[in-house]
Amino acid sequence: MKLYIAEKPSLGRAIADALPKPHKKQDGFIEAGDGSVVSWCIGHLLEQAEPEDYDPKFKKWQYQDLPIVPEQWQFKAKAKTKKQLSVLKKLIKSADVIVHAGDPDREGQLLVDEVLQFVGLTTQQKQQTQRLLVSDLNIQAVKRALSAMRSNQAFVPLSISALARARADWLYGMNLTRAFTLTGQKSGYRGVLSVGRVQTPVLGLVVRRDREIDEFVSKPFYEVFAHLTTDSNEKLVAKWQPSESCEPYMDDEKRVLLKALAENVASRIENQQGEVAKLEQKPKKQNVPLPYNLSALQIDANKMYGMSAKQVLDICQSLYEKHKLITYPRSDNRYLPSEHYQQRHKVVAAVANNKGCEQDKIDDADLSLRTMCWNDKKVGAHHAIIPTEKQVKTAQLGYQEQQIYNLVSRQYITQFYPPYSYLETTAHIIVAGGLFIAKAKQVNVMGFKVLFTKQEQEQDKDTLSSFLPPLVEGQQLLCHEAQIQEKHTQPPQHYTDATLLSAMTGISRYVKDKEIKKILKETDGLGTEATRAGIIELLFKRGFLQRSGKQIKASEVGHSMVNMLPESLTLPDRTALWESHLAKIADKECTYQAFMDPLMIQLNEFIDAAKGIQDADFKGLATPTAKRRFKKRGKKMTNPVN
Numbered sequence: 001m002k003l004y005i006a007e008k009p010s011l012g013r014a015i016a017d018a019l020p021k022p023h024k025k026q027d028g029f030i031e032a033g034d035g036s037v038v039s040w041c042i043g044h045l046l047e048q049a050e051p052e053d054y055d056p057k058f059k060k061w062q063y064q065d066l067p068i069v070p071e072q073w074q075f076k077a078k079a080k081t082k083k084q085l086s087v088l089k090k091l092i093k094s095a096d097v098i099v100h101a102g103d104p105d106r107e108g109q110l111l112v113d114e115v116l117q118f119v120g121l122t123t124q125q126k127q128q129t130q131r132l133l134v135s136d137l138n139i140q141a142v143k144r145a146l147s148a149m150r151s152n153q154a155f156v157p158l159s160i161s162a163l164a165r166a167r168a169d170w171l172y173g174m175n176l177t178r179a180f181t182l183t184g185q186k187s188g189y190r191g192v193l194s195v196g197r198v199q200t201p202v203l204g205l206v207v208r209r210d211r212e213i214d215e216f217v218s219k220p221f222y223e224v225f226a227h228l229t230t231d232s233n234e235k236l237v238a239k240w241q242p243s244e245s246c247e248p249y250m251d252d253e254k255r256v257l258l259k260a261l262a263e264n265v266a267s268r269i270e271n272q273q274g275e276v277a278k279l280e281q282k283p284k285k286q287n288v289p290l291p292y293n294l295s296a297l298q299i300d301a302n303k304m305y306g307m308s309a310k311q312v313l314d315i316c317q318s319l320y321e322k323h324k325l326i327t328y329p330r331s332d333n334r335y336l337p338s339e340h341y342q343q344r345h346k347v348v349a350a351v352a353n354n355k356g357c358e359q360d361k362i363d364d365a366d367l368s369l370r371t372m373c374w375n376d377k378k379v380g381a382h383h384a385i386i387p388t389e390k391q392v393k394t395a396q397l398g399y400q401e402q403q404i405y406n407l408v409s410r411q412y413i414t415q416f417y418p419p420y421s422y423l424e425t426t427a428h429i430i431v432a433g434g435l436f437i438a439k440a441k442q443v444n445v446m447g448f449k450v451l452f453t454k455q456e457q458e459q460d461k462d463t464l465s466s467f468l469p470p471l472v473e474g475q476q477l478l479c480h481e482a483q484i485q486e487k488h489t490q491p492p493q494h495y496t497d498a499t500l501l502s503a504m505t506g507i508s509r510y511v512k513d514k515e516i517k518k519i520l521k522e523t524d525g526l527g528t529e530a531t532r533a534g535i536i537e538l539l540f541k542r543g544f545l546q547r548s549g550k551q552i553k554a555s556e557v558g559h560s561m562v563n564m565l566p567e568s569l570t571l572p573d574r575t576a577l578w579e580s581h582l583a584k585i586a587d588k589e590c591t592y593q594a595f596m597d598p599l600m601i602q603l604n605e606f607i608d609a610a611k612g613i614q615d616a617d618f619k620g621l622a623t624p625t626a627k628r629r630f631k632k633r634g635k636k637m638t639n640p641v642n
Contacts, residue, residue, distance in 0.1 A: 002036040003095035004132065005088065007102045010321040011134060012040035015101060017168030018142040028087035037091060041102075045085045045112050048170050049074035062074040063182055066607045067175045069600070073167060075118055085115070085222050092119045100152045101132040104328060104382040106586070107530060109155050110162035131155050135328035137320065140387050144339075150484045161586040164595050168578065171603060172197050179610035180565065189618035193561055194542060197575040198535050201507050203544050205503055205510065206495055207554045207562040216491035220261035221255035227427065227481040236477075237428050238436035242264055251489075253283055259486070265434060266482035274431035284441075284608050285421040288371045288414050288448045290334035291384035294529040295328075295505045297407060302498035305403055309497050309533035315404045316385070323397065324390050325354065328382050330530040334377040338384065341370060346389040351393040353403070356409025361451050365416035373415055386412045405521060408509040410451055416446035425468055431479050440468040497536070503524040504532050507572045516573050525579060552580040553577065557621055566609050574602075613625035 006012035012030065016023055020033035029039035046588045051058035051068045053076065058068055077085050092098065098116070102108035116129070129152040134145045137360075160224055176195035184193045224240035242256055249258040256262055293302075298312040316329035352362050373384065387409050397405060423442045428435060436636050491497070503510065504526040536552075537544040544558035554562070562570050584590035 001095050001163065002097045002099065003091050004036065004099040004101050005092075005115070006038065006040040007108050008042060008272055008321075009040050011101060011103075011137065012038045014137040014139070014142050014324075015132070015146075018139050018146055026117055028084050029091060037095075039088055039091055040084070041088070041115060042081045043110060044114075045078060045081045045088070046075040046118055047078055048166065049076050051174060055620050060181060061178045061290070063179070063607075063611055066179055066601050067600075068172065068178075075114060084372050088115060089119050092116070092121070092125075095125070096128075097188050098125060098129045098152075099149065100129055100155075101134060103131040103330065104135055104581075105330060105332075105530065106158055106162040106165070106528070109158045110166065113152075113159045114163075126614065129153075131344050133382075135331075135382050136323045137392055138390050140389065141327075157588050158586045160592055161582045163590050164585055165578070165582050168180050168596065169197060169542045171599070172476070175603060176569075176610070179607045180561075183564065183610045183613045183616055184612070184618050187616040187618040189541070189557075189621060190355070191557070193564075195565070195569065196535075197578060198531065198540055199527060199544075200565065200569055201572040201575050202500070202504065202535055203539055203554065204559055204562050205500070205572070206545060206552060207559055209492060209495055210554050210559070213491045213494065217256060218486050218488045218490070219251075220259070220486055221251070221257050222259055223256070223485045223486065223487065224265045224269075225483040226274065226429070226431055226494050227483060228274060228431075228474070228477040229480055230469060230471075230477055236427075236438050238427065238431075238438035239635055241435045241437055243435070255489070259484075262484050267497075269431045269434060269479045270482040272479050274434045274436070274522055276427055276471050276473055276475040276477065277430045277435075278428035279471055279473050280426045280428075282424050282426075283421065283444075284424050285419040286447075286449075287413065287419050288373075288417060290373050291336065291411050291415065292385050292408060293334045293384060294329055295532065296331070296334065296503055297385060297411075299405070299498045299501050300407060301404060302496060304407070304502070305400070307400070307404075307497075308537075309501055310537045311400070312404060313533045316399055319401055319405055319408075323392060323401070323404055325350075325388055325392065325397075327384075327386055327388060329385055331382045331385055332354075332525070332529040333378070333380055334373070334384045335375045336373050336383050337379050338374050338376050340386075341374045343389060343418070345534065347387055348416075350389050350391045351409040351413065354387075354397075354405065355394045356387060356406050358412050361413060363490070365413055366418075367416050369418065370417050371415045372488055387563065400561050414448040414451055417451065418445055420447040420449045421445045427468060427471055429477065432479075438468055453602070454569055494548070494553055496550045496552060500536060500552055501532060507576050510575055511571075511576070513573060516577065525548040526576055528579075557618070560617045560621060564613060564618075566606060569606065581621050 002014070004015050006015055016030040016032060019036060019038065020160065022033050024031040029037050031037055049070070053074060054068070054070055058065055100109075100112045100116070100123070102110075102112040116126075116631040121129070130149045131152040131154065131410075132145055132149050134142055136142070173194070173196050180195055181191075181193045184191070224239065226238045228236050228238060230236075242250060242254065246256060248260060250256055294313065294316070297316070298307075298309045301307045301312045302309070313329070316326065317325045320329050348362060348365065348367065350360060351357055359603050385408055387405070394402065421444045423444060425440050426443070427438045429438065430436075495503070507526045508517050526532075536545070539558075540547070543555055544561060546555050547555055568574060581590055581595045585592060585595060
């Protein structure tokens with residue numbers, strides 16, 4: 001008997017639909033017409049054992065018990081899903097061939113592997129276990145996946161990577177949460193101060209941004225503009241470019257801070273002749289944006305519709321599992337397999353039927369175009385999020401579901417439009433010895449930008465608004481007016497869901513160490529596509545973050561937490577490097593032990609630091625009222641990972 005084990009029931013039903021009929025539905029599995037059986041997990045059926053499962057004395061939180069490090073790691077069945085685990089146990093023992101059908105990512109690999117390990121496969125069963133990678137729940141896509149199965153042995157490094165992450169998170173979260181909660185209690189705080197390898201650096205990002213805003217002092221700066229006319233009375237405006245001699249009067253961003261300097265330049269150029277010293281014309285283009293991964297979709301949905309990261313993920317899951325209108329949503333990849341190019345006609349037809357994009361935009365799409373998104377070398381376990389071939393009645397979708405489906409569809413349709421191209425003209429004009437520059441652009445081809453709203457186009461950083469009449473080098477101009485604009489430096493903006501997600505995905509921007517920064521340019525990211533939304537929501541539930549409209553700010557407890565912790569715990573360097581090492585384990589470039597050994601050294605150092613803190617600032621702060629996953633000292637605490 002061949003047994004397919006899916007990650008969740010929806011995937012199991014999709015696999016069964018692609019197998020021979022008739023089907024016989026049983027309690028927890030489906031029998032197919034060819035004798036094969038499809039069953040499923042319901043997310044994680046197993047969880048890491050609690051500290052008190054290893055030793056009852058750990059039920060009470062005490063410094064002297066830390067660090068808690070299991071000699072033999074244990075899993076235990078989740079109470080709510082024990083019945084399904086029993087179903088799988090029986091089926092696995094009867095199976096001749098097992099097909100691992102977890103989601104196509106690190107967590108999906110571990111989720112089924114841990115069940116197989118828990119049940120105890122024979123050596124022969126392990127060698128014969130196959131891996132099915134499904135990223136589209138429609139029947140034709142599942143059939144294609146069934147014809148391209150691989151040996152599960154090829155995914156052992158990925159599974160080890162996931163296991164290393166899970167165990168490291170347990171060690172880090174369990175021990176440091178206990179250590180710093182005990183430290184907080186010495187200052188009279190009665191709540192749980194959870195520490196995690198991702199949540200704590202994310203909180204650190206928000207706290208540091210809040211501080212920067214609170215401590216910001218606005219300063220005036222000055223720009224000088226020359227209003228020029230040609231002999232034929234055509235007008236243009238050019239902006240002064242301060243020379244090196246002005247640097248003592250400028251800030252790090254080359255803004256002039258001395259008003260007298262700007263006034264001196266203005267008085268010198270007014271009613272003076274200028275000359276076009278140099279004229280540059282460069283053809284430029286902006287390539288078509290790649291299809292979405294989850295973070296990019298969450299960022300755009302927050303900007304356009306104000307949706308939180310968690311809302312977008314939940315809607316995507318519905319579009320994927322319930323409606324089968326998009327491919328696997330928890331993807332970190334923005335490229336597509338070459339074979340997907342063959343399905344473009346059917347996908348575009350589905351987008352048209354499902355009202356995913358305006359019909360005239362679909363009609364103007366050139367399906368003979370092939371952008372760089374179709375690239376097998378850049379596709380990993382999963383690919384970009386795109387519409388599927390399925391056609392439905394649009395009335396079946398809720399309002400927000402339609403909004404997200406439209407974003408995914410539009411990003412796909414852009415792949416069949418040419419790049420946006422324009423001619424950029426830059427005029428270097430000398431007036432009274434000073435350099436002034438005027439820029440303008442002439443659009444040649446709007447290309448894919450016709451699919452975007454005017455508001456979105458206006459946000460384009462390449463937009464150049466200055467008008468330039470026809471000019472030639474050596475041409476004389478008259479500066480008939482000099483204008484000084486006084487502006488003020490602006491504080492950074494509080495985070496929103498979009499900008500916090502952007503910070504998490506582009507974490508190297510916040511890393512000072514040059515070597516780490518270099519590494520992170522390739523392995524960039526705080527958390528994963530599957531966990532980022534949950535981490536942000538978790539910080540709200542624990543009372544560390546709070547919302548003010550669209551703004552995300554740290555609470556008093558969040559600020560006190562970051563003030564208490566060693567700075568390195570609140571910085572992204574370590575957790576981002578973890579992801580780098582985990583990726584190397586998956587690629588067979590690093591071993592499990594080489595990852596865990598340094599972590600244990602650091603863990604002991606942090607526990608010692610927690611014990612030595614005597615002045616944590618939590619006095620007078622109430623325990624957050626938001627619903628928490630933890631209970632007070634001496635009672636059961638669920639795994640505070642991430």
